[in-house]
Amino acid sequence: QTVLKLAYAENSRPVKEALQYIGQAVAQKTNGDLTIQYYPDSQLGGERELVEMTQVGAIDLTKVSSGLLESFSPLYGVFSLPYLFSSQANFYHVMDDPEIMNQVYQSTAGQGFTGVAWYDSGARNFYMAKSPIKSLADLKGKKIRVMQSETAITTMKLLGASPIAMSQSEVYTSLQQGIIDGAENNEFALTIARHGEVAKYYSYDMHTRIPDIVIMSNLTKNRLTPTQLTALNEAIKESINVEKKAWKDEIEKTRQLAKQQFGVTFFTIDQAPFKAAVQPIYEKLKTKPDVYQLYQKISQVSQ
Amino acid sequence: MNTIRQWLDRSIEIFCCFLTSIMVLVACWQVISRYIFNSPSTFSEEFLRFSLVWLSVIGLAYVAGKQEHISLTLFIDKCPVRLIAYWNMAIQVVFILFAAYILIIGGWHVSSNAMMQISPVLKLSMGKVYYALPLAGVITIIYCILNIIDMVKTNRIRKQKEGIQSIPLNGGRHD
Amino acid sequence: MIDPLVATSMLVGIFLLLLVMGTPIGLCIVIASGATIMLVLPFDIAMFTTAQKMFSSLDSFALLAVPFFILSGVIMNNGGIATRLVHFAKLFTGRIPGSLSYANIAGNMMFGAVSGSAIAASTSIGGVMIPMSAKEGYNRNFASAVNIASAPTGMLIPPTTAFILYALASGGTSIAALFAGGFVAGSLWGMGCMIVTYVVAKRHHYTNFFAVQKGMAWHVTRNAIPSLLLIVIIVGGIVEGIFTAIEASAVAVVYTAYLTLFLYKTLRYKDVPRILIQTFVMTGVIMFLLATSSAMSFAMSMTGIPAALTHLILGISNNPAWIMLIITVFLLVVGAFMDIGPAILIFTPILLPIVEKVGVNPVHFGILMVYNLAIGTITPPVGSGLYVGASVGQVKVENLIKPLMPFYIAIVIVLLMITYLPEVTLFLPKMLGVM
Ligand code: NA
Ligand code: NA
DSSP states (O other): OEEEEEEEOSOOHHHHHHHHHHHHHHHHHTTTSEEEEEEOTTSSOOHHHHHHHHHHTSSSEEEEEHHHHTTTOGGGGGGGSTTOSSSHHHHHHHHTOHHHHHHHHHTTGGGTEEEEEEEOOOOEEEEESSSOOOSGGGGTTOEEEEOSOHHHHHHHHHTTOEEEEOOGGGHHHHHHHTSSSEEEEOTHHHHTSOGGGTOOEEEEEEEEOOOEEEEEEHHHHHHSOHHHHHHHHHHHHHHHHHHHHHHHHHHHHHHHHHHHTTOOEEEEOOOHHHHHHTTHHHHHGGGSHHHHHHHHHHHHHHO | OHHHHHHHHHHHHHHHHHHHHHHHHHHHHHHHHHHTSSOOOSSHHHHHHHHHHHHHHHHHHHHHHHTOSOBOOTTGGGSOHHHHHHHHHHHHHHHHHHIIIIIIIIHHHHHHHTTTOBOTTTOOBHHHHTTHHHHHHHHHHHHHHHHHHHHHHHHHHHHHHHHHHHHHHHHHHHO | OOOHHHHHHHHHHHHHHHHHTTOBHHHHHHHHHHHHHTTTSOHHHHHHHHHHHHHHHHOOSGGGHHHHHHHHHHHHHHTTHHHHHHHHHHHHHTTSTTHHHHHHHHHHHHHHHHHOOHHHHHHHHHHHHHHHHHHTTOOHHHHHHHHHHHTTHHHHSSSOHHHHHHHHHTTSOOHHHHHHHHHHHHHHHHHHHHHHHHHHHHHTTOOOOOOOOTTOHHHHHHHHHHHHHHHHHHHHHHHTTSSOHHHHHHHHHHHHHHIIIIISOOSOGGGHHHHHHHHHHHHHHHHHHHHHHHHHHHHHHHHTHHHHHHHHHHHHOOOHHHHHHHHHHHHHHHHHHSOHHHHHHHHHHHHHHHHHHTTOOHHHHHHHHHHHHHHHTTSSSSOHHHHHHHHHHTOOHHHHHHHHHHHHHHHHHHHHHHHHOTHHHHHHHHHHTOO
């Protein structure tokens, strides 16, 4: 009997459900020969630590943002590019394309782990404390919290905002005190992190769709029997659809909750000017041939 | 031996004064650039975090050298002086083992594992940022060895003193 | 999966054994943790994760406030801010019995507030006040007890590193809210001490006072204002959105450096390296505990100890009032033996999920945790505040226990009040809109 260790940081319900599904499905498929021990809610540490633990086999599986994986392989950086995907359907289509994703997944093999699945993490949009973003002009000079990422910082500058890289745990009080004017994230930030209490204007500009990635240690693959490995891979593949379905339900519930309980107003806005403003970032991308090639492939598949 | 300690103390002290001052300035710059110039610095957060790690681990090695880490001496204080002297030496050995296994071996493993990992803003190799751990380990070991040598010396001096005092005392009894 | 009981015995056993033998606490923690991790992971991976945990616990922006607040405290301690505050405090305590003791309490609260350190407060203020009180006919043991009992208010009145550590250990509780609530708790603690002083001073006829001479009031106030302005600048800057509570620590350094180097001229440039090195040493001491505590909480999570403990405590009772009482007693015992920093780091991740299950707000619990543990700093057997206070007052620790008793009682009454009436402390963060 083999027990695998799966750890993850804080997460939304869809991701937790999908990860729980892996454990149930794999136990069922192997008749309890292979089971999963969970370490939820950052018990073992933050996402960067979890990746490092996966590298050396201290844990077997974890789920992290592809934004973080950019530190390990520049290819993951492609998903942080603004308006890479035209729609959710287009996003799913690309992410489900094995030819594209295998190249990305395998790019970290030399560092002790590979990607095995992706989860939808929605679209990132602006939400503001004092006044809504309805057009590009509303963003001018606004202090916006972004993730620690070169691409995110450049994107904000191209959109005319002042990017501030601070840790997620400081965002709530900073919005409240007025140190920042707004932030950008998916709808869960309003409810799970309770930012809806201090930021009431959420505008759908949908600048990025940054997927979550499930990664597995190379050592784990060597440790499992072929039957166990097949069962695990199947369970992980199936969990992608579990997550997609749960995401659809949960995001609608979250939107209702944000409206009713937190009093957040949602704005649907014209994305075209935003999209036009960030185009120079793709010119700059040519300096990174590997990433540029991947970007071109994604564009081809998108058409 | 004392020259090694002096040289090491001085280098670390200069490093800490320099780094602390820079950290204060950078943190203030972060406030000024955001609040006054409305063009927030993007490098400062990561710079300050990494500096803090370096300051802290070099600090813990320096304090180990000065033997000023907090301990509970309530019970050990009641023991005979000679036992305390030996146990203090044993603590230095425990420090050396900690430095060797966790800071140097563990830290080196962490570091080499992260050589390919690039920090998001400053674009530093995380492996190099992690060098702080093995470096602190080496400093700790040097300090602990110097401490042990000093302890052996003071022990010898104390024994000599006890020896000198015990002669007239014994003589007295003979009378 | 390893039995949590085996893991707990191993962790606690090794830790206590090394602790009793006088091993530095950080070393006790890291060795006990490394050994426990080895129950579930191979040797080289256990070393890897221990080292990694030590590093990543320090790799935190919020932690930056620790060296910065220490530095501003050291600057003030060396720069003669204490005497100015004592003189200012005496303006208000004029002609009531035990006026010098009130001045000591008020001085500790103010100095603790600006320096963030209870020890610094009790040495600086007590160093001025105790000899003065003894000369005026106060019992030296009583004067020292006043100083010791009121010193921990500085751990509660912001800025204070204890709350920053709690905010980190609890996974991002608002520091601003903790500061505001801590201000209330610390003030109540101080008031409790003042009431005790009133009763004792009246009984012993400590009517001699040391009033500030007429016409000096303005001079004394003017001297103290720049020091007190620090609180205004920090709180104002945070509430106005100019800087975060973390960045405020760097602002505090710059402001206190300006005060002592340029305005009061009580420090010279050649003092600066000595002050930076002193800060560096104190940072090294705290960070060693912090880094190793993080390895310990990893060891516990990996072996399932927190879940087992939660199960155990919730098994005794699920009545919130009882659970809070159990936890209060537990923290008082922990505080009696351990220093406040490591205790916060080790027990927050274990206790917070339990109290959250029974509906306690994380901000409220943070205030209670620091308050409980702060009591431990002035109780035997391990209490830096008690021992430092005794040496400042040049009295024997044995002789202090009796005069300290009424203070302990007052402090515990305040504790019960803030434990069972959350609004007492939480109204201020809510009013300021930081919670
Ligand atoms: Na304070
Ligand atoms: Na104590």
